[in-house]
Amino acid sequence: AQSVTQPDIHITVSEGASLELRCNYSYGATPYLFWYVQSPGQGLQLLLKYFSGDTLVQGIKGFEAEFKRSQSSFNLRKPSVHWSDAAEYFCAVGGNEKLTFGTGTRLTIIP
Amino acid sequence: EADIYQTPRYLVIGTGKKITLECSQTMGHDKMYWYQQDPGMELHLIHYSYGVNSTEKGDLSSESTVSRIRTEHFPLTLESARPSHTSQYLCASSDQTGGIAKNIQYFGAGTRLSVL
Numbered sequence: 001a002q003s004v005t006q007p008d009i010h011i012t013v014s015e016g017a018s019l020e021l022r023c024n025y026s027y028g029a030t031p032y033l034f035w036y037v038q039s040p041g042q043g044l045q046l047l048l049k050y051f052s053g054d055t056l057v058q059g060i061k062g063f064e065a066e067f068k069r070s071q072s073s074f075n076l077r078k079p080s081v082h083w084s085d086a087a088e089y090f091c092a093v094g095g096n097e098k099l100t101f102g103t104g105t106r107l108t109i110i111p
Numbered sequence: 112e113a114d115i116y117q118t119p120r121y122l123v124i125g126t127g128k129k130i131t132l133e134c135s136q137t138m139g140h141d142k143m144y145w146y147q148q149d150p151g152m153e154l155h156l157i158h159y160s161y162g163v164n165s166t167e168k169g170d171l172s173s174e175s176t177v178s179r180i181r182t183e184h185f186p187l188t189l190e191s192a193r194p195s196h197t198s199q200y201l202c203a204s205s206d207q208t209g210g211i212a213k214n215i216q217y218f219g220a221g222t223r224l225s226v227l
Contacts, residue, residue, distance in 0.1 A: 043218035
């Protein structure tokens, strides 16, 4: 069975600081991996995706993620966060059928 | 930019009422999904559809039902709402055509349902 673990429920960072959100997955084959962001009262917006090839993928809003097969991880990073990055972030894994989402990490930005 | 719409955005309703949550997409996507999301929890898949006249139950058991009579429309119905149905419901769609399916799901803004 496929699963996703986001070990950090809530992270607080200062505006301008770097960010890393952790994601570990379990999947029987080569996974498709996704990061989504959800602002309060909104649906999910796709930040980036990994299917194959280069293990460092770039997304929107200055985010990037690195796929590490040996660690079953797909951590999300941003070198300098902005106040508008405050939101809930979800990692997801799947193949051609269903996606499985993690429980999310809430990001708070302090001035 | 994805074009997937959910109505209503917010709904407060009494116990026992029948409700239908609407979801429409204008992208011609074959696959559509309904997720249930409680605060601080992951998304749980409750229904999905591969195309017209196709509906499947998801991983989380739900008393709701769905239909897929048109490609663009995937409504979710609760025949008799109860307080335990209070949650946020998210609709999504993905494109399975044109080669290898990648299952990139595009989400609507959600419907927040409160049953009193």
